[in-house]
Amino acid sequence: MEMSLEKQLEIIKRGTVEIVPMDELVKKLEKSLNDKKPLKVKLGLDPSAPDIHLGHTVVLQKLKQFQDLGHEVILIIGDFTGRIGDPTGKSATRKQLTEDEINKNAESYKKQIFRILDPDKTQVVYNSHWLAKFKFEDVIRLAAKTTVARILERDDFKKRYDDNQPIGIHEFFYPLMQGYDSVELKADIELGGTDQKFNLLMGRNLQKEYGQEGQIALMMPILEGLDGVLKMSKSLNNYIGVEDSPKEMFGKVMSIKDELILRYFTLVTPLSNEEIKMMEKEMVAGKNPRDYKVKLAKIIITQYHNIEEADNAEIEFINIFSKNQLPDEIPEVELELGGEGNYWIPKLLQNLGLVSSTSDGKRMLEQGGVKVNGEKITEANLNIEDKMVVQVGKRKFAKIIIK
RNA sequence: GGGGAGAUUCCCGAGAGGCUAAAGGGGGCAGACUGUAAAUCUGUUGUCUACGACUUCGCAGGUUCGAAUCCUGCUCUCCCCA
Numbered sequence A: 001m002e003m004s005l006e007k008q009l010e011i012i013k014r015g016t017v018e019i020v021p022m023d024e025l026v027k028k029l030e031k032s033l034n035d036k037k038p039l040k041v042k043l044g045l046d047p048s049a050p051d052i053h054l055g056h057t058v059v060l061q062k063l064k065q066f067q068d069l070g071h072e073v074i075l076i077i078g079d080f081t082g083r084i085g086d087p088t089g090k091s092a093t094r095k096q097l098t099e100d101e102i103n104k105n106a107e108s109y110k111k112q113i114f115r116i117l118d119p120d121k122t123q124v125v126y127n128s129h130w131l132a133k134f135k136f137e138d139v140i141r142l143a144a145k146t147t148v149a150r151i152l153e154r155d156d157f158k159k160r161y162d163d164n165q166p167i168g169i170h171e172f173f174y175p176l177m178q179g180y181d182s183v184e185l186k187a188d189i190e191l192g193g194t195d196q197k198f199n200l201l202m203g204r205n206l207q208k209e210y211g212q213e214g215q216i217a218l219m220m221p222i223l224e225g226l227d228g229v230l231k232m233s234k235s236l237n238n239y240i241g242v243e244d245s246p247k248e249m250f251g252k253v254m255s256i257k258d259e260l261i262l263r264y265f266t267l268v269t270p271l272s273n274e275e276i277k278m279m280e281k282e283m284v285a286g287k288n289p290r291d292y293k294v295k296l297a298k299i300i301i302t303q304y305h306n307i308e309e310a311d312n313a314e315i316e317f318i319n320i321f322s323k324n325q326l327p328d329e330i331p332e333v334e335l336e337l338g339g340e341g342n343y344w345i346p347k348l349l350q351n352l353g354l355v356s357s358t359s360d361g362k363r364m365l366e367q368g369g370v371k372v373n374g375e376k377i378t379e380a381n382l383n384i385e386d387k388m389v390v391q392v393g394k395r396k397f398a399k400i401i402i403k
Numbered sequence B: 001g002g003g004g005a006g007a008u009u010c011c012c013g014a015g016a017g018g019c020u021a022a023a024g025g026g027g028g029c030a031g032a033c034u035g036u037a038a039a040u041c042u043g044u045u046g047u048c049u050a051c052g053a054c055u056u057c058g059c060a061g062g063u064u065c066g067a068a069u070c071c072u073g074c075u076c077u078c079c080c081c082a
Helices: A005-013 A022-035 A054-068 A099-113 A136-143 A155-162 A169-185 A194-209 A246-254 A258-268 A273-284 A289-304 A307-322 A345-351 A358-366
Strands: A018-020 A040-045 A072-077 A122-126 A189-193 A216-220 A332-335 A342-344 A370-372 A381-383 A389-392 A396-402
Touching: A005 A022, A005 A054, A018 A022, A018 A194, A022 A216, A040 A054, A040 A169, A054 A072, A054 A189, A054 A216, A054 A258, A072 A099, A072 A169, A099 A122, A136 A169, A155 A194, A169 A194, A189 A194, A194 A216, A246 A289, A246 A307, A258 A273, A258 A289, A273 A289, A289 A307, A342 A345, A345 A358, A345 A381, A345 A389
Parallel strands: A040 A072, A040 A189, A072 A122, A189 A216, A332 A396
Antiparallel strands: A018 A216, A342 A381, A370 A389, A389 A396
8 A cells, every 4th residue: 555755754754863865765755656666675683682672673663664654674684794793882892693693593583573573574684695705805895995084983983993992803894794785685775773874874875886876874763771871782681672571571661760751652662743742741741650651561561462461460560569469470499498497598598599699698688678478577597488488679589389 | 013001899990018808980789768660868789607707800820927909921902103
């Protein structure tokens, strides 16, 4: 089904940070409408992180919109580039992956991505198909298309260079290879986070160098993680994974800062601009932000699981945190009965896997963070009983099963 | 090839022979409070049945009663010159 140019543009623009160049996008869309030929929309994926989180879905949602508009979506698994290692946002050299790791990651990647994209309408390609065939001569030719000064324009290269941090020569090739992918596919549009701007534009330049029309670069914002400051990433452990359990998702969403609520609605849910504006007004008028977080959590859980799970997660959350009850599923841990069942609590907590060391366990005890069957415990020893529930902090529980 | 600087605990970063399990900040965790695992405040943050012992300041040795601190060699990184 076709949509008017204006309508398409409106959908495409929602949530983007930048589209360069805008006027060429309009032209490409016009042409696509006239010729009834879909545009090729490319997204490159680095297979180093097999766990997709909401940060990744920002771009994937946009891709899905293109797909719904009838355009052709092409995913490139950067299996070849992954072996080389992209410079990371942390301004440190990323480790190189082995072929095995990459294949495994790519498979799990696809599975997760198709929770959002339509697998029947998505083309998946591996960039080793063309890059692995490069001869050294081809590499040099490709490298000659740009200059060191231009490469150093890239933000994190510049930063690392200025900070006296190491940069491997191989890292310079990353943008070149990614750019070459666009040449190979004759991409019309490439999506990416704002951190990809340099790479996306490199693709555009290379396409022109190889006599093609340059692709449009469409940048989506980088989603902040649960802390609200740093970008969402697995290594920072501030992420919500699409494969997280409903309960985890609910809890994690509830832990975001209030200021982040509307941003999350814009970037990870399909709600319209009007609906979001409305919520903003209501919150300014004094409505409790907590309720919007609940709504956000439920939308997200429904997307990646289903409505029932979303409802259950809400109920459980209210029980544990608002009413201070126990969760309905507590991990059970088997214990040998040492002595006559009298346990030193720090050791008990460690054996139950609730704390990492007895020192940690002592601290928890001293700080009043230990509860047994809902009662706060302060003495150092405890006679354990079967099915006793031990709790550390607000969210770590274990049920003792005596062997 | 020559010269210089550096590597500290989860991260950043002080410390320059004993007062150092190592300042400060970040992050994490716990408690209080509440609107929630938000915000804020307080405490805590190597291990060990523990007012003591053991392990930790790039790696390996050495000097010393005593080393993160001094010496030697090695590994890695950065800068300047060529």
